Amino acid sequence: MKAAWLMLAGSLLYGQAWSGNEAVIQARIRGGGSPDRGKCTAEVEVDGVAEVALSGSEGRIRTINGQPAIWRRLDCTGPMPRNFADFRFQGVDGRGRQALLHDPRTNNGVAVVRIEDPQGGREGYTFDVEWRAGADWNTGGWRRNRGESWDSASATIRAAIRGGGGEGGKCTAEVEVDGVAEVGIRGDTGEIRTVSGQPATWRRLECTAPLPSNPADFRFRGIDGRGRQELIGDPRTNRGLAIVRIEDPQGGREGYTFDIEWRGGSAWPVSGGSGWGAGQGRTGWGGPPGGAGWDGAPATGWGGGGWGSGWGDTFGWRGSGAGMFSPEGGTGYDLRGVFLTMDRRSGDVQIRFDSRLGADILQFRGRIERIGNDGVEARLYEGINRGDAARLDARARIQLREGNRVRAIQIEGLARGQRFRVTYAE
Structure with a gap:
């Protein structure tokens, strides 16, 4: 549906x-x-x-x-x-x-x-x-500016990296809560945001390694505290951000401890892996493509009509359809669903495809280049294919139909020197 x-x-x-x-x-x-x-x-x-x-x-x-x-x-x-x-x-x-x-x-x-x-x-x-x-976890822009203020009281900590994790990893977090708070962990940074009650504070955050952006396996376990702890944001489906909600039922501050453990995964970006094809050219990706519009607002016109007809600055779509991921020199697979977000102000684009292999199996990030009456064109610079992250040089064409619904998505480009193509239609 x-x-x-x-x-x-x-x-x-x-x-x-x-x-x-x-x-x-x-x-x-x-x-x-x-x-x-x-x-x-x-x-x-x-x-x-x-x-x-x-x-x-x-x-x-x-x-x-x-x-x-x-x-x-x-x-x-x-x-x-x-x-x-x-x-x-x-x-x-x-x-x-x-x-x-x-x-x-x-x-x-x-x-x-x-x-x-x-x-x-x-x-x-x-x-x-x-x-x-709940707290305002802007997962698309996690702490982009260290000095920016948040709607709810927050405190940030840098993890003490102890080592010894091997192929997996673990973090132990200890905080003090008097009311309701949410604790977010991404990479080697933790942040606690107070939802209600007195400001929550950190005691410690110790990790064997930074939490990867796409762990293959992830587990949460509450260790200590008189109230309720639950995982409300899984990093596997939350762009690498783990969020734990703590509800303290009594008056006065209480210490809470929890562990998160993971296996596999990598940070943005990495080299190597087999998902994008088996050719040469796996180095020299550098940063996101340069040129006007990449570090701020998009460089070219926003046009009129279509999405730009008064519905706001952000657009999201989740749908089901049929498509195919086809890499040159690699193994392709079918696509069955898509989750798309676009932000007109920042120019950010994120596209995540589902397949019979799993949800969010193929992911892309990039910037809007043009908005027309019937669609959006974007340049993509990062991708994850079955857990394998790579820098890209790719273009996306997102076709829209009446009612701001997605009609089709076409993507073509290079990952580590290998050509790939994505076709998808609702």
């Missing part, structure tokens, strides 16, 4: 009017939640197609087609937070289809639900959203 979401920037959503009829409501705050958990129940009337957006204590409904949709009620235990550790949507009542179109965890705190009523005449629809608050 295909599913897509368009990640609206909150400022654009509320700073400029949606096209079509729109109605706004302020939530009735009923209480009954907790500082980091809550629920909203929305009830609307739809005759056609409408989209409902929830953010903070405000709800907006936009009519896509048919008669103007209207609000009946919006009841919440408290305002929705901007950052989420967990979020759930559930359709409760209505004869047609309800679907979560935009998840607030990847949409700047804005949840968007699409309602499609198949019959003539108005129909009441009810749905619930539930959440658990």
Whole structure:
């Protein structure tokens, strides 16, 4: 089943009017939640197609087609937070289809639900959203600027590297928490962010080696502490970032200790490996390709129409389709699904393909070069193929269709001097 979401920037959503009829409501705050958990129940009337957006204590409904949709009620235990550790949507009542179109965890705190009523005449629809608050882990830009401020209180530590890990590795983290906190570890750096309560602090972070970006195996184990510890971000599917959530149920500070262990994997970038083909030319990749637009905003025009028609600066898509990865002098395989994100402001592009061999088996990173009415062109400079990371010199063409949906993706280029090609269509 295909599913897509368009990640609206909150400022654009509320700073400029949606096209079509729109109605706004302020939530009735009923209480009954907790500082980091809550629920909203929305009830609307739809005759056609409408989209409902929830953010903070405000709800907006936009009519896509048919008669103007209207609000009946919006009841919440408290305002929705901007950052989420967990979020759930559930359709409760209505004869047609309800679907979560935009998840607030990847949409700047804005949840968007699409309602499609198949019959003539108005129909009441009810749905619930539930959440658990969390720190703002911007995984696409992990600590790019050491001095930048975060929405939640945070503290950073550099791991003491002890050695002795062999082919695998291990880190032991010890922190103090009074409330709720999340601990992130990437490479040789740890960061703790306070979600609620008193500021959490580090005691120590000791590792046998830096955590790799793509471990083949990964395990988390809570060692000590009176409250709850759980892994909420697995580095295998979270761009090399492990996140552990700690919930301390009593007043006063408490020490918590946990271990993470891994096997295999490598940091960006590495040489060697067999995934990209068996030819020569495995050295001299250097840094990302130079030229205007690579270190900041893209160099060429953003165009009009298509994605650039007012839906915000970030775009995301997850879908299923059919495709093929074909390396010259290597073994190819089929592709079955894709996860794509693009950021118009930074120019960043990430493409991850699924296959019968596993999820995120083939990954690419690069920069946008051009946005047109019907698609996006990008230059790709890094890739991971079955755990084998390499510098690339490649071009991607991402074709879009009406409704900001991905139609097809074509990629051609070089990895370690070997040509490869990717074709994919929804």
